């Protein structure tokens with residue numbers, strides 16, 4: 001695989017150049033070599049695999065350019081993963097044993113993606129690193145032995161980091177994926193605040209994602225503010241409200257719990273993959289949520305049954321992966337004959353369309369839910385900053401050079417940077 005070389009060869013981009021997903025950025029500075037992200041290029045993956053045509057293994061995926069080439073790791077000191085989305089994590093099983101793997105949180109990765117995919121009988125089992133791999137936590141707002149500082153950012157996977165590399169004679173900012181307006185302020189610090197704390201008010205190179213600078217977006221993502229507004233009015237209006245949440249999105253989970261509390265509803269979690277989020281929130285404040293008793297999960301202080309939800313829908317918000325929720329409703333209907341949920345609302349929050357394995361057929365889920373009587377909102381809240389936030393980002397980072405990544409429209413970003421600079425200098 002050919003890498004795109006920039007910044008006098010000190011920066012090599014193996015994935016994410018003029019495409020969404022598959023980030024893999026190598027920085028070579030003297031005898032130092034570090035790698036940011038190890039992404040799967042889903043756009044390539046979807047072109048060559050589908051249905052019964054599945055990967056023969058990592059080697060084939062490497063040859064086809066679905067995952068980074070082995071040369072990325074030759075003599076590398078460490079690999080830094082920005083967050084748990086697979087287009088950034090990639091197949092950690094393939095990382096050589098002498099390359100340290102730095103992740104946002106080993107505990108959370110163990111409880112989520114490594115647990116979900118580790119025992120898969122497909123290529124997804126290679127997401128989990130080998131047993132003897134050295135996997136460590138990123139150091140938040142502290143420079144590590146390779147000159148790298150992890151900066152917390154808001155995104156649709158939690159925790160998420162941008163990274164700053166303090167080189168011999170340059171400072172590089174690698175954004176990972178980020179949005180500027182956090183969905184839940186209690187959970188993530190603002191980018192500007194973090195940089196101020198580090199004493200950084202300009203960077204030499206900003207390797208910046210531009211996901212929402214995209215051609216061919218059919219439904220433009222809503223902002224965090226709009227999401228909160230829509231949820232608030234829905235919670236005051238509908239009977240039972242069911243929300244589907246991507247199980248990595250603790251920020252959204254936290255926001256839904258907060259909004260539900262304000263509207264006097266109790267949150268009932270009905271999905272195994274969200275149990276880690278329940279624990280994580282429980283550690284932060286004692287406002288533990290209830291679990292659906294039919295789920296058969298352990299370690300909850302309070303359970304609510306499906307019967308209770310159907311009887312007093314207006315008192316609750318169910319949070320689940322849509323498939324898990326559907327399965328329970330379908331079983332219930334087989335036992336009882338009819339399940340009437342007219343007046344209830346299902347909020348389907350679309351995950352990023354180009355960055356993940358789609359495990360659920362949204363159309364089919366929506367059809368089932370409306371068969372049960374649900375009204376349906378489809379909300380796409382992006383984990384990425386909006387183009388209208390770009391000038392603020394430029395003001396915060398003040399980059400000498402911009403390297404657009406993870407975008408289909410880098411030319412527009414470069415043009416916009418020029419415009420913003422002219423405005424600032426005036």
Ligand SMILES: [Zn+2]
Pocket residue numbers: 083085088155156157177355383
């Ligand atoms: Zn992401």
